[in-house]
Amino acid sequence: MERKEDKGVFLMGGDRLIDNNDLYFYVYKSLKLSTKLKKNISVERIKTDTYRKELIFHPMWLAKLLVIADRKPFPPKQVPMICFVDAVSGYRGLSSEFKITKCSTEPTEMKEPKIVKQEDIERYIKDVQNRQINRSYILKKPRHKIVDYSLVYLPLWKIEIDSVLIPEPLILNANTGESEKYLSSQWGTDNWFLQ
Numbered sequence: 001m002e003r004k005e006d007k008g009v010f011l012m013g014g015d016r017l018i019d020n021n022d023l024y025f026y027v028y029k030s031l032k033l034s035t036k037l038k039k040n041i042s043v044e045r046i047k048t049d050t051y052r053k054e055l056i057f058h059p060m061w062l063a064k065l066l067v068i069a070d071r072k073p074f075p076p077k078q079v080p081m082i083c084f085v086d087a088v089s090g091y092r093g094l095s096s097e098f099k100i101t102k103c104s105t106e107p108t109e110m111k112e113p114k115i116v117k118q119e120d121i122e123r124y125i126k127d128v129q130n131r132q133i134n135r136s137y138i139l140k141k142p143r144h145k146i147v148d149y150s151l152v153y154l155p156l157w158k159i160e161i162d163s164v165l166i167p168e169p170l171i172l173n174a175n176t177g178e179s180e181k182y183l184s185s186q187w188g189t190d191n192w193f194l195q
Helices: 020-030 043-049 118-136 181-185
Strands: 010-012 050-071 074-086 092-095 100-102 143-161 170-173
Touching: 010 050, 020 043, 020 050, 020 143, 020 170, 043 050, 050 118, 074 118, 092 118, 118 143, 170 181
Parallel strands: 010 143
Antiparallel strands: 010 100, 050 074, 050 143, 074 092, 143 170
8 A cells, every 4th residue: 555645736626627607507506496496596696695705625535445356266356446535524435536637736725634644544444445345245355455545635616605595605516516515514523533
């Protein structure tokens, strides 16, 4: 298992982030249906009522895993997987392939990771292996290999709107426009930290 130490800042997702024109459409799309049905909520209204918007970069550990399932007398089946660990809250899980791109400019608003020690990172990765991967194997549990892991940053839009209908800041994925409400709700808790 190897920790990648690359120079520079690497981002999750493609090299194209949501621009200002499309951002307000995604804000509107992320609202609850009951809020959207109010007559005074529209994309233009959200645009005029937005008083603060910032692009933040949230630290995440991405690990490339190899799951090796023995199948005697056949050769072992090797399945590659991707594990992510939120470096602030400890929230973790499995995901599909991520595209990683090098950031051309130095990001201004980068959150500080809380999980930074190598042994801690590996404990979180092993927890995902035991609780999520092994659960799908009924009889014999597979062997695991951590190929490598590295710290990357998830670009997020934080939008604050001056409206009683939208009292809390909205956090949107700057790549896809999807709401990251659950992820952001975990930042202030210690539910996911390992003891």
